[in-house]
Amino acid sequence: MAWNEPGNNDKDPWKNKGGKNQGPPDLDELLNDLGKKVTGIFGGKTTKGGSGSGKSFSSIGISILLIVASVVYAFSGFYTIKEAEQGIVLRFGEYSGTVEPGINWKWTFVDRIIPVDMQSTRDMPSSGFMLTKDENVVRVEMQIQYRVVDARKYIFSVTNADDSLNQSLDSALRYVVGHAKMDDILTSGRESIRQSVWEELDKIIEPYNLGLIIVDVNFKDARPPNEVKDAFDDAISAQEDEVRFLREAEAYARGIEPRARGRVKRMEQEAIAYKSRIVLDAQGEVARFEKILPEYQAAPKVTRERLYIATMEKVYGNVSKVMVDVEGGNNMMYLPLDKIIQQQNTSNSSGKTTYAPVNDTNVNTSPTSSSGRSDRFNNGGN
Known part of the structure; x- marks a missing residue:
């Protein structure tokens, strides 16, 4: 049993x-x-047999x-959020709010805290072989720097904000390189390419609200494939020589132009001075004529002779000509008297006499004419 x-x-x-x-x-x-x-x-006492x-x-x-x-x-339930972070609170998996840095408290087994770094600047590289507008292949390396500005959007807008940003960067870089020429990418257009990539990347990520901001875009390197590297190096050297020659020409132009402007200014000043001198001389002649006019009206003949003598004295005083009076075999030099320092008489078979003034001007006399006088002017024996 x-x-x-x-x-x-x-x-x-x-x-x-x-x-x-x-x-x-x-x-x-x-x-x-x-x-x-x-x-x-x-140290307490125990009781036996008591149910109470x-x-x-x-x-x-x-x-x-x-x-x-x-x-x-x-x-x-106590936890700490670092100074550079911001906490995302999830209550039963649903967004409940954000918490600031410091010591905070949460409901254990109810709330979940996701810390997000808000101050650190993060780096993201991108590189690869790309096809340019002129159908050349070039390898481009670029790096961006970004940081989080909105923790909620960074966590909940997309599945992975960093991965979405990486794909957007590749798309923007390939788009810009595909619309640029290889020479611009390798030489003078690097800054333009960098700015274009930055603008295109901002346009791509704006509709997704990733909670990120692009701080900087760095164009690190761009080079052609190794098979054609030597040819592109020669082309780059030629472009550098072109730039150097242009700089030298500009420097030469900057040196010549001021001197030319100075000469022009000097010529203008000389022309103005010449104009003023001529005007003043003319005004002086007019004033002198106005002073002589009353005298001429009083004694015309005497005034004419005096003006003639003064004019002839002025004319012959400024030239190397001499006037010789030949009469009855006696030769006498009248003008210019102030320049006669040395006189030399030479007789020849024809009865001609030569005078040599101080300015090496030889005066040759000739036989008298039918009137008994002749005026001879000779410059340098000619």
Whole structure:
């Protein structure tokens, strides 16, 4: 007969364990024993056989457990957000708000905190072989710097904001390089390419609201394939020589132009001075004529002779001509008297006499004419 059949309770193993009539342990008895042990540790007295005391010890144990659990739960909710970060709060997986840097508290097992770095500047490179507008292949390397400005958009706008930005950078770079010539990419158009990539990248990421801002775009390197590198190096050297020659020409022009302008200015000043001198001389002649006019009206003949003599004196005083009077074999030099320092007479078979003034002007006389006088003018023996 089985031990658990009716009328066979004497064979219950829980009651007869150890040879005595024992049953399974009761929860109250376990708590009572635990309370006694705790009381004994802290020096308290234990009572035997009291059911009321067992129940009181059970209540105390449960209260202690609840208090300890509450304290542990409360302390487990504290967390820290770093100074450069901003925290995204998710409550049961749904966005609940953001928290600022410092010590904060959350509901454990309810809230989830995602820290986002808001101040650090991040780098993202991009490179590859690309086809240019003039159907050449060039390898371009570019790097951008960016940072997060909106933590919520950075986390929830797309699945992965960094990956989306990387794909946008590749797209913008290939678009700009595909619309540019290879010579511009390798030489003088690098700055224009960089600005164009920056503008195109901003246009691409703007509709996605990634919560990012592009800080800078760096054009690191651009080079042709190795198979044609030597030819492109020669082309670049020729372009550099062209730029150098242009700079030298500009420097030469900057040096010549001021001097030419100075000469022009000097000529203008000389022309103005000449004009003023001529005008003043004319005005002086008019004034002199106005002073002579009354004298001429009073004695016309005397005035004419005086003007003639003064004019002839002025004319012959400024030239190397001499006037010689030949009469009856006597030669006399009249003009210019102030220049006669040396006189030399030479007689020849024809009866001609030569005079040599100080200015090396030889005066040759000729026989008298039918009137008995002749005026000879000779310059330098001619």
